[in-house]
Amino acid sequence: MLKVNDINVYYGSIHAIKGVSFEVKEGEIVTLIGANGAGKSTTLNTVSGLLDSTTGDIEFMGKSLKGIAPHKIVGMGLAQVPEGRRVFQNMTVQENLEMGAYTRRTSEVKDSLQDVFQRFPRLYERRKQVSGTLSGGEQQMLAMGRAMMSKPKLLMLDEPSMGLAPILVEQIFDIVKELNSAGTTILLVEQNAQMALSIADRGYVLETGKVVLSATSAELLENDAVKKAYLGG
Amino acid sequence: MTVLSNLINGISLGSIYAIIALGYTMVYGIAKMLNFAHGDVIMVGGYMAFCAMTYLGWGVLPGILLAVIICTVLGVVVEKLAYKPLRSAPSLAVLITAIGVSYFLQNTALLIWGSDPKVFSSVVSLPSLKLFDGQLSISGVTQVTVISCVIIMTALVLFTSKTKIGKAMRAVSEDKGAAQLMGINVNSTISVTFAIGSGLAALAGVLLCSAYPTLMPTTGSMPGIKAFTAAVFGGIGSIPGAMVGGILLGIIEIFGKAYISTQLSDAIVFAVLIVVLLVKPTGLLGKPINEKV
Numbered sequence: 001m002l003k004v005n006d007i008n009v010y011y012g013s014i015h016a017i018k019g020v021s022f023e024v025k026e027g028e029i030v031t032l033i034g035a036n037g038a039g040k041s042t043t044l045n046t047v048s049g050l051l052d053s054t055t056g057d058i059e060f061m062g063k064s065l066k067g068i069a070p071h072k073i074v075g076m077g078l079a080q081v082p083e084g085r086r087v088f089q090n091m092t093v094q095e096n097l098e099m100g101a102y103t104r105r106t107s108e109v110k111d112s113l114q115d116v117f118q119r120f121p122r123l124y125e126r127r128k129q130v131s132g133t134l135s136g137g138e139q140q141m142l143a144m145g146r147a148m149m150s151k152p153k154l155l156m157l158d159e160p161s162m163g164l165a166p167i168l169v170e171q172i173f174d175i176v177k178e179l180n181s182a183g184t185t186i187l188l189v190e191q192n193a194q195m196a197l198s199i200a201d202r203g204y205v206l207e208t209g210k211v212v213l214s215a216t217s218a219e220l221l222e223n224d225a226v227k228k229a230y231l232g233g
Numbered sequence: 234m235t236v237l238s239n240l241i242n243g244i245s246l247g248s249i250y251a252i253i254a255l256g257y258t259m260v261y262g263i264a265k266m267l268n269f270a271h272g273d274v275i276m277v278g279g280y281m282a283f284c285a286m287t288y289l290g291w292g293v294l295p296g297i298l299l300a301v302i303i304c305t306v307l308g309v310v311v312e313k314l315a316y317k318p319l320r321s322a323p324s325l326a327v328l329i330t331a332i333g334v335s336y337f338l339q340n341t342a343l344l345i346w347g348s349d350p351k352v353f354s355s356v357v358s359l360p361s362l363k364l365f366d367g368q369l370s371i372s373g374v375t376q377v378t379v380i381s382c383v384i385i386m387t388a389l390v391l392f393t394s395k396t397k398i399g400k401a402m403r404a405v406s407e408d409k410g411a412a413q414l415m416g417i418n419v420n421s422t423i424s425v426t427f428a429i430g431s432g433l434a435a436l437a438g439v440l441l442c443s444a445y446p447t448l449m450p451t452t453g454s455m456p457g458i459k460a461f462t463a464a465v466f467g468g469i470g471s472i473p474g475a476m477v478g479g480i481l482l483g484i485i486e487i488f489g490k491a492y493i494s495t496q497l498s499d500a501i502v503f504a505v506l507i508v509v510l511l512v513k514p515t516g517l518l519g520k521p522i523n524e525k526v
Binding site for chain 1: 408
């Protein structure tokens with residue numbers, strides 16, 4: 001479904017991504033794990049089109065994403081829940097969700113809104129509230145609901161567990177699993193490797209801009225180097 | 234009675250500032266840039282209406298319409314040619330470019346129309362409103378200016394809170410990157426903002442020239458700077474802030490002229506701005522900058 005082939009990304013003179021390749025197949029949950037600054041978010045932002053790769057190619061559903069503007073990539077069925085949630089703080093919960101459906105016709109939005117409210121009843125209760133007043137967990141749910149509003153085929157999540165209490169992290173990961181079983185393919189970026197590998201089918205380990213390891217989640221959980229570096233033992 | 238009359242004059246002048254300030258504040262909110270050429274769009278609007286009505290003999294409404302259309306196009310074109318290539322440049326480069334565009338517009342006007350002031354005939358033929366047995370007289374221009382300002386403000390608030398494009402503008406002004414991830418085309422949103430701001434500037438130009446009927450290539454500079462002050466005063470980026478800031482600034486200016494000193498009135502206006510910014514750096518209705526966690 002998504003094929004990232006040997007991409008290189010620079011921030012000015014800093015070589016942030018050095019020849020990264022990976023693949024996400026339809027129906028999978030794939031995770032990119034790695035420490036701070038390994039290039040995980042940069043990779044996602046390059047797939048979303050916010051950053052440009054100097055070389056290499058990104059292919060989504062058989063079409064190259066090279067040179068396609070970020071707002072058009074969303075319309076192709078690829079949505080991202082950005083790091084730090086980035087909900088529109090001064091807009092209401094419902095307005096945020098409407099923005100998520102920006103690429104779709106108004107007539108189609110109602111059903112999606114209903115779906116999101118069904119999955120996140122809390123958002124329905126707070127639909128008229130300005131989203132800056134929501135708690136961190138609620139904002140994460142809003143960011144996920146907002147991304148679901150575009151009916152993505154592939155949903156990319158950037159550090160959904162960041163700054164949340166363990167019980168909320170579990171809730172969020174349960175929802176990710178549910179979305180996946182409902183037919184959405186997931187690409188998950190996480191520092192919380194344990195959590196990520198527990199729900200993912202496969203994983204890639206990123207270190208200073210390179211993929212150093214790729215295997216099934218079960219294998220990565222048993223890998224000594226991964227255990228030592230990312231699983232606290 | 235003179236106090237009331239001064240107050241009304243202040244509100245009227247302030248309404249013009251408010252309409253201009255809207256352009257500054259919307260463009261700042263969305264493109265995070267200060268478009269110092271905005272004041273000169275007012276002047277272009279004034280000349281366009283003047284040419285249509287005086288040289289071509291057009292009526293008032295077609296004249297205003299022409300001014301609005303030309304300024305809207307001008308705003309979009311200036312943005313495309315001068316500002317868009319600098320989207321990722323440091324803000325100082327954009328600021329200097331805006332000042333360059335301002336000089337370009339002024340000098341082009343000088344080339345076409347010369348430096349002699351043109352006498353602008355008012356677009357308002359409404360009679361003065363006499364109140365309190367004729368002690369208080371409100372001119373037709375004043376009535377039209379204040380009413381236009383209220384209508385424009387209401388329309389803009391509805392536009393940004395109810396329409397899809399309006400909401401997208403708010404989203405872009407909060408977080409460009411996240412807005413792109415929603416599928417919002419940031420470039421076209423910025424174009425729409427420049428179009429609205431410049432169209433309003435044309436209207437402000439016509440109203441300004443109707444109230445103060447001399448038209449010169451530099452006509453837009455001072456009102457432009459005052460309106461920028463008004464936008465900062467009210468809290469730059471905030472639409473209601475532009476309204477409040479503009480009207481307060483107009484009142485302060487007229488009262489300063491009437492009761493303190495005609496020569497010092499501008500100094501008083503800017504002194505008030507400095508005091509407000511010292512006490513409340515975000516302006517009267519500005520939002521405190523959110524701390525990123």
